[in-house]
Amino acid sequence: MSTISAPFRPQSSVRQTPTAGENYVNAAYGTRSWLLTTDHKRIALLYLVSVSSMFIIGGLAATLIRLNLLTPNGAFMTADTYNKTFTAHGIIMVFYFLVPVIPSVLGNFLLPLMIGARDLAFPRLNLASWYIYMVGAAMILWVIFSGGIDTGWTFYTPFSSKASHTDVIPAMIAIAIAGFSSIFTGLNFIVTVHYLRAPGMTWFRLPLFVWSLYATSLILLLATPVLTVALFLVAVERIFGIGIFDPALGGDPVLFQHLFWFYSHPAVYIMVLPAMGIVSEVITCFARKNIFGYPFVVAASLGIAVVGFLVWAHHMFVAGQSVYAALVFSLLSYCVAIPSAIKVFNWTATLYRGSISFRTPMLYILGFIGLFTLGGLTGLFLAALGLNVHVHDTYFIIAHFHFIMVGGTVMAYMGGLHYWWPKITGKLYPESWGRISALLIFFGFLLTFLPQFVLGYLGMPRRYFAYPPEFQVLNVLSTAGASILAVGYALPLTYLIWSLRYGPDAGPNPWEATGLEWQTPSPPPTHNFAEIPVVDCGPYEYSGEEVPDHGH
Amino acid sequence: MPSPVELFPARAAEIAYHVDALFFFLLIVTGIAAVGVFTLLIFFSVRYRRRTPPRPTPRITGHIRLELFWTTTPFLVFLVMFWWGARIYLAMAQPPAGAIDLYVVGKQWMWKVQHAQGQREINEVHIPLGQPVKLTLTSEDVIHDFFVPAFRTKIDVVPGRYVYEWFTPTVAGTYHFFCSQYCGTNHAGMRGEVYVMDPADYQQWLNLKSEGSLALEGRKLFLQLQCITCHVAGPKARAPILESLYGATIPLRGGGTAVADDNYIRESILNPQAKVVMGWEPIMPTFEGQVSEEDLIKLIAYIKSLGPGQTPQRNEESVPPPPPTETKKTESP
Numbered sequence A: 001m002s003t004i005s006a007p008f009r010p011q012s013s014v015r016q017t018p019t020a021g022e023n024y025v026n027a028a029y030g031t032r033s034w035l036l037t038t039d040h041k042r043i044a045l046l047y048l049v050s051v052s053s054m055f056i057i058g059g060l061a062a063t064l065i066r067l068n069l070l071t072p073n074g075a076f077m078t079a080d081t082y083n084k085t086f087t088a089h090g091i092i093m094v095f096y097f098l099v100p101v102i103p104s105v106l107g108n109f110l111l112p113l114m115i116g117a118r119d120l121a122f123p124r125l126n127l128a129s130w131y132i133y134m135v136g137a138a139m140i141l142w143v144i145f146s147g148g149i150d151t152g153w154t155f156y157t158p159f160s161s162k163a164s165h166t167d168v169i170p171a172m173i174a175i176a177i178a179g180f181s182s183i184f185t186g187l188n189f190i191v192t193v194h195y196l197r198a199p200g201m202t203w204f205r206l207p208l209f210v211w212s213l214y215a216t217s218l219i220l221l222l223a224t225p226v227l228t229v230a231l232f233l234v235a236v237e238r239i240f241g242i243g244i245f246d247p248a249l250g251g252d253p254v255l256f257q258h259l260f261w262f263y264s265h266p267a268v269y270i271m272v273l274p275a276m277g278i279v280s281e282v283i284t285c286f287a288r289k290n291i292f293g294y295p296f297v298v299a300a301s302l303g304i305a306v307v308g309f310l311v312w313a314h315h316m317f318v319a320g321q322s323v324y325a326a327l328v329f330s331l332l333s334y335c336v337a338i339p340s341a342i343k344v345f346n347w348t349a350t351l352y353r354g355s356i357s358f359r360t361p362m363l364y365i366l367g368f369i370g371l372f373t374l375g376g377l378t379g380l381f382l383a384a385l386g387l388n389v390h391v392h393d394t395y396f397i398i399a400h401f402h403f404i405m406v407g408g409t410v411m412a413y414m415g416g417l418h419y420w421w422p423k424i425t426g427k428l429y430p431e432s433w434g435r436i437s438a439l440l441i442f443f444g445f446l447l448t449f450l451p452q453f454v455l456g457y458l459g460m461p462r463r464y465f466a467y468p469p470e471f472q473v474l475n476v477l478s479t480a481g482a483s484i485l486a487v488g489y490a491l492p493l494t495y496l497i498w499s500l501r502y503g504p505d506a507g508p509n510p511w512e513a514t515g516l517e518w519q520t521p522s523p524p525p526t527h528n529f530a531e532i533p534v535v536d537c538g539p540y541e542y543s544g545e546e547v548p549d550h551g552h
Numbered sequence B: 001m002p003s004p005v006e007l008f009p010a011r012a013a014e015i016a017y018h019v020d021a022l023f024f025f026l027l028i029v030t031g032i033a034a035v036g037v038f039t040l041l042i043f044f045s046v047r048y049r050r051r052t053p054p055r056p057t058p059r060i061t062g063h064i065r066l067e068l069f070w071t072t073t074p075f076l077v078f079l080v081m082f083w084w085g086a087r088i089y090l091a092m093a094q095p096p097a098g099a100i101d102l103y104v105v106g107k108q109w110m111w112k113v114q115h116a117q118g119q120r121e122i123n124e125v126h127i128p129l130g131q132p133v134k135l136t137l138t139s140e141d142v143i144h145d146f147f148v149p150a151f152r153t154k155i156d157v158v159p160g161r162y163v164y165e166w167f168t169p170t171v172a173g174t175y176h177f178f179c180s181q182y183c184g185t186n187h188a189g190m191r192g193e194v195y196v197m198d199p200a201d202y203q204q205w206l207n208l209k210s211e212g213s214l215a216l217e218g219r220k221l222f223l224q225l226q227c228i229t230c231h232v233a234g235p236k237a238r239a240p241i242l243e244s245l246y247g248a249t250i251p252l253r254g255g256g257t258a259v260a261d262d263n264y265i266r267e268s269i270l271n272p273q274a275k276v277v278m279g280w281e282p283i284m285p286t287f288e289g290q291v292s293e294e295d296l297i298k299l300i301a302y303i304k305s306l307g308p309g310q311t312p313q314r315n316e317e318s319v320p321p322p323p324p325t326e327t328k329k330t331e332s333p
């Protein structure tokens, strides 16, 4: 299958000679060997199974939502059931899928491999992170299936603190627990990147996926505790009746929104930064090019991580905050869009004079660039104060953030999963099925969410279980798109599992990629490298030209 | 009724024209950006697709001037968007003087609307064409949001405070309004219609629905709650007189000043110790739990209307104060 005969330069010239056939999968057998493993690759697979299950449950909730919206008065659910369903969808997808998925699955598997390390800095903490995640996940599923909660994933007070009669506190505890899993993962990644880089792996030779995980980890570490505090304060008010958010008790309901979005806006970048990292890895490989503007792409990641902390109140332009605060947050929101624009331009420029092949990962990544660009551009509408007032809390917002989180994060994750699948499993997935799934997801996504922009501008509010009849046609279109999307997601689930048994062997480097992870066998041996590689160039030397010696 | 498929919302308020103009500006600018990026992506994808045999690619690592160009250009365009959006937002935040006042109380799951002349309605709002209308809104329980798509405006209705929203209707007709802040079970049912009427029809509607004006209702409450026991002129006064209070800047006990707006008066009734007027003792009891949100609006309307010399006489001095639940019909001359 190697049709790429042009020369490329791997990041290291150290030859790996593994013991034949011995790898992290077959090194030990039995449930115990998985549940007590400290191998980052095995933990990544534990996460893969867990977050995929959560994705399926969250996806089923989405299916129910879309089906119920087929008719103006709700097709089959009561108002309360509908409210619990969209709450379940939001909580599961945000806190249990989108936040952990790329760092915990692909990041966990690849971070040590990409920097030439044998494991993360704290392997046992890594396993603990997974167990903590599982406790949080089990608890939230118990809450959802034993009666559900109806606050929305945003938990706005005073609804959550005094009006809701559902299990708000257990749900909050479950989310806070999952938050600790994020904090530990972030800490582990930061220390690993600082201390475990292979000889010669300088900061500016780091693959961009590593940089993006590093920036993400900073956010995880700094923002998650604020969410924990916010949820804790709601619990205090609910249990002890101490007035923090309820004005009847002397509290301020809008204070909660400040705390909540101080986490949840940066959380958007927790979800999308690692996705951007994947894009840089895949696009360079399938265009056979150096990334265009490496230092600018890195600076953009760090810029997003920093400025992302300064825009939270753009979620509150109609919440009665001061006009001057709104002006500042609007301007800062425009500023945070610039690094994302820089990235899109650099990816596009990377294609220039490339040798582009349209394998499945590349199709997903091109899909990402298209959808993420549209998601980002519609964000400019929301940052404009006077226009935000009209579209705030409508389907325009729903469409916008699904473009970023599903069109962005999930597309890139699927691209990354296909790209590294041969490395993770040692098997190739079926290429034509892969391409079909990428196209179905892309077009299904557009059909699902483009009508929602129109609905939003028409004024359909979010979280409406029933709506005026003139909104029906667009809702039906959206549900039709969602059914295509569902098929698109079901396909990879099927053929990737199929490939575990029937897929052809991948070999160490099926894409002829340059990164360190491709210079060790597939699947990698337990300790990743027979010999620690020595890095002597940057991560994307795909061109046929001589690499100039930087001199050290 | 509207046609079965709508693609663009009705536009029926002055500000809506400005919002739509900004919307189309953004649509055009972002459209150009999207078409530009997608054209390049597709062009590169076709032009530089992999050939057989593959050709080696050049080693291109970046271009500083290009980076500067595509960093500063978006920034300048964004500044225009920011400025334009801010202008509209500032206009939305400043209700014009002389607007028709409407008072709206949201609760799970209905909207109660009171007109200055006392007309009340539920989940319906009748307003005249061509005149600015100012809503003063609050909530009895959780956060709601009053959203009129045809007017392109909304505001979160937060319990415990007053918020404001205003618009000048430009086209007669019937328009939806929605609660757009999730508020529990029947959030989706918390909606209604705004009727924009010809001024003549509106006047007729007002006459048909006429009851005692809000200020008059407030006056009754003022007497009934024994406010005049203390808030009187002369030597018997134990609290400041409230004539011409509304909108005034008042000095506070312990330093500082406050503007006597709706939120200040509301707070002074529910939590009198919070901001005591300079020169008076903090002796007023709280009325928290005794006056509903709607009664508060009536009291404030009365205090607003109270001109010099209009405080009622304390003509029931000798009568012992009745328990607060008992209705007292006594009127001063």
Ligand SMILES: [Cu+2]
Pocket (backbone or CB within 6 Å): A264, A265, A268, A311, A312, A314, A315
């Ligand atoms: Cu945000």
Ligand SMILES: [Cu+2]
Pocket (backbone or CB within 6 Å): B144, B145, B179, B180, B181, B182, B183, B184, B186, B187, B188, B190
């Ligand atoms: Cu509501």
